[in-house]
Amino acid sequence: MTGEHPATDGGPIAEPTNQVSVGAFEFERGGQVDLDVAYETFGDPADPPVLVAHALTGSQYVTGSGPEGIDGQAAGWWSEVVGPGRPVDTENFFVVVANVPGSCYGTTGPASIGPDGEPYGPDFPAVTITDWVRAQARLLDELGIETLYAVVGGSVGGMNAIEWARTYPERVERIAAIATAPRVDTQNLALDSIARRAITQDPDFQGGAYYGSPGPTDGLGLARRIGHVQYLSKDSMENRFGRRAADRVIAGVADPTAEAFPYRDVASYLDYNASTFVDRFDANSYLYLLRAMDEYDLAAGQGSATDAVADFDGSILVLSYTGDWQFTVEQGREIAAAFEAAGAEVTFEKIVDDYGHDAFLARPETVTGPLDSFLDGQTVNDPSELRVSP
Amino acid sequence: MTGEHPATDGGPIAEPTNQVSVGAFEFERGGQVDLDVAYETFGDPADPPVLVAHALTGSQYVTGSGPEGIDGQAAGWWSEVVGPGRPVDTENFFVVVANVPGSCYGTTGPASIGPDGEPYGPDFPAVTITDWVRAQARLLDELGIETLYAVVGGSVGGMNAIEWARTYPERVERIAAIATAPRVDTQNLALDSIARRAITQDPDFQGGAYYGSPGPTDGLGLARRIGHVQYLSKDSMENRFGRRAADRVIAGVADPTAEAFPYRDVASYLDYNASTFVDRFDANSYLYLLRAMDEYDLAAGQGSATDAVADFDGSILVLSYTGDWQFTVEQGREIAAAFEAAGAEVTFEKIVDDYGHDAFLARPETVTGPLDSFLDGQTVNDPSELRVSP
Incomplete structure (x- = not known):
């Protein structure tokens, strides 16, 4: 670096x-x-x-x-x-x-x-x-x-x-x-527009001028989770994860409805991929490249x-x-x-x-x-x- | 009220x-x-x-x-x-x-x-x-x-x-x-888990104790946008919106990549529905009911x-x-x-x-x-x- x-x-x-x-x-x-x-x-x-x-x-x-x-x-x-x-x-x-x-x-x-x-x-x-x-x-x-x-x-x-x-x-x-x-296609345009918004409305995005700080990791993580749903088929997600409970817990934000129910493997998969992704990719780059693809x-x-x-x-x-x-x-x-x-x-x-x-x-x-x-x-x-x- | x-x-x-x-x-x-x-x-x-x-x-x-x-x-x-x-x-x-x-x-x-x-x-x-x-x-x-x-x-x-x-x-x-x-199914479980996270990680969610303040309207809006993609078929989104530019602009957050490209009708549709929804529904209720459905x-x-x-x-x-x-x-x-x-x-x-x-x-x-x-x-x-x- x-x-x-x-x-x-x-x-x-x-x-x-x-x-x-x-x-x-x-x-x-x-x-x-x-x-x-x-x-x-x-x-x-x-x-x-x-x-x-x-x-x-x-x-x-x-x-x-x-x-x-x-x-x-x-x-x-x-x-x-x-x-x-x-x-x-x-x-x-x-x-x-x-x-x-x-x-x-x-x-x-x-x-x-x-x-x-x-x-x-x-x-x-x-x-x-x-x-x-x-x-x-x-x-x-x-x-x-x-x-x-x-x-x-x-x-x-x-x-x-x-x-x-x-x-x-x-x-x-x-x-x-x-x-x-x-x-x-329009459906993926829609999902990508949601992903971009997750980044830009994260308060840590600071209009894109976040360098020197951790940046909009929460928003970038959401955007990437949406991507991982786009990358797999419905059948593939069903076969890989089903409704199985996860055998590991990824630290996350407090959700008052979470405790009463299992932490699902599919959520764990998304959480894990989001956490590794924000360590390797810049949020502005994701925003710019996703836009290039959509347009x-x-x-x-x-x-x-x-x-x-x-x-x-x-x-x-x-x-x-x-x-x-x-x-x-x-x-x-x-x-x-x-x-x-x-x-x-x-x-x-x-x-x-x-x-x-x-x-x-x-x-x-x-x-x-x-x-x-x-x-x-x-x-x-x-x-x-x-x-x-x- | x-x-x-x-x-x-x-x-x-x-x-x-x-x-x-x-x-x-x-x-x-x-x-x-x-x-x-x-x-x-x-x-x-x-x-x-x-x-x-x-x-x-x-x-x-x-x-x-x-x-x-x-x-x-x-x-x-x-x-x-x-x-x-x-x-x-x-x-x-x-x-x-x-x-x-x-x-x-x-x-x-x-x-x-x-x-x-x-x-x-x-x-x-x-x-x-x-x-x-x-x-x-x-x-x-x-x-x-x-x-x-x-x-x-x-x-x-x-x-x-x-x-x-x-x-x-x-x-x-x-x-x-x-x-x-x-x-x-697993694919929709995945999307719903992203929707819940959009709410809970909004700083205005305050762990769910946000009453008396506007609450996590940004996160709830994201969650609802995801829902609107789930509610329509791929063909239906294509036929209704295609890649057409919108004829109205919904006020949104600053996105440095937005100016160079059209504001798409499908994004306008999601933005409009998100903005009306956050006025009519409580974020905790959305979280609790979505979880009830998923479980x-x-x-x-x-x-x-x-x-x-x-x-x-x-x-x-x-x-x-x-x-x-x-x-x-x-x-x-x-x-x-x-x-x-x-x-x-x-x-x-x-x-x-x-x-x-x-x-x-x-x-x-x-x-x-x-x-x-x-x-x-x-x-x-x-x-x-x-x-x-x-």
Whole structure:
């Protein structure tokens, strides 16, 4: 932890391993900062380059372990997908992963020190997924990479991946968009708006200028609990927790109705995940990145999603999960249809798996087969191979 | 508003029209209060009695208008279902509706004055749905009613209705259980636990002893927003709001990411409903009643749900909605199966309607047909008559 990347008292954030200044950066919705991009690379720079886009609270530490202070949830989040002999094979590809603008793992964000020597806080410009793509392109410029063999991402990282086809269609040949959508649906917009409000109305948020204090940990914890409900399917929650009582108690606030009833395992799960999350993530970053996700729309400013990707003439793999109600199979099909109508080569795979949205992280075996085939330039012909029993 | 039923500064609660003291009341999970039950009756006391159970934040003012200070959401919530010529026909039945213990519409609850001259607040005993049924039975004793022709309820009021078969099987002949379940599923338990935490961790909650101040209106507003997502289906939210920008702005807290993007209609809907709700409902009551709902389990303390209702030999109508993910069709079927195995006469109707859980209130035309037939002693033979186009 250094003065350059300060953290709240509640969440020390480690110094990134690699960081490059890409100079003045104009944000899509206005505002400018001198942007540092934190990134990791894996493999030989002479191999074909593959960009991996991280999910909402992910980091550049896609595989293996991160630096001290980056715990298991933020580092090695796709070790089964990226690495030697894995589908994103670091023995065959030069893999680049960049932390996105607005995040808190080393790329400039609200917690970074601005020109006045203070953290940007609420003065940080609003960020969009287009901004993420443009920042990634600037990093590739620095690394001397003109054209990507592929960009691969899941969840909002999948939005990041498809946005490459709209913003830099000439710089990418293959896109793997996993558990994602052309835009967030209304139900999830609603839940995300509640999550943001939980943060902003926490008195410790102080309008976003909370650095030097623990910050809005209560509100951020609520926001994350809502996220964890979005990440699992109804069946998955039922099967994992049911109405079982927890075997441990997470210290919490006093609830006068709690004593008379069991502390449920599902509440314990949410409480535990909230408590570890507030230690590793900045509340403003959560607010900014969640907003970027909600405001993404592949078709925005274009006639249609197809128009948006009209200039892309590569291939795309779209993977969707039947148990995912945050980014549904129907939404995955919509991406596939838009690219198909635009003339791209499309492989769409519906994975029958009831885990929920987080299957792309928690059940990487559902990703590896189709992604391996896709990056080898083959398509998967037999969807039955992908079926995973619920 | 009187000293006997104080409200928070934020939410004046009107004096109930009818209230009876039922004396010392022992709660299922411990604790005792001198219980007042607030209620309404409609029709001729000589007619067969029908008890209507209200939903979570409902009141005894089931039809027509309530007293001053009880607004549209809390009063006349089932005017199309209860009244002259309606299925619960006040010209043929003597209709009784009681506010449940723990609520804030006149029956003793956390906001009521206790023996020390102060509101009970967090010292109010935990309440269960069994307590609601026992309080309703005490009211019926006072009214000289031994046996109910029927008990009718939706949502948690449906749990209240089926609990009559377990607690007083000899005192009820017919049960109509609408948009309900034998227990809340894990996903909704999770969301409800987040809603409770939003209330209890609001600094203005003050451990529940907030009377005389506005109370935890921010936390209660968050909790209610979560509820409104539970009450609608995914399709219904998409169709009603989509990603449309709102045409009005509800004053809110400062969010540094808000200015760069539209204020969405779905957020406006949640904000509006939260702001009206905190004016009409007590935060402790919400906490206590939500907990009662979550902790209900028809099978609890019995071998099975069937064992629980073994002594009931009347008939039951179960109505479930395809668009309801809070209380699903499968859960409705489970109630029907339990009663069928226990020897009751069962009518189960799946209503094809994508509105969501709140269809039983917002689309009363889906309730009236089957309920009318059921209360006339007939069963509905042609389910196609019930189908309502989405």
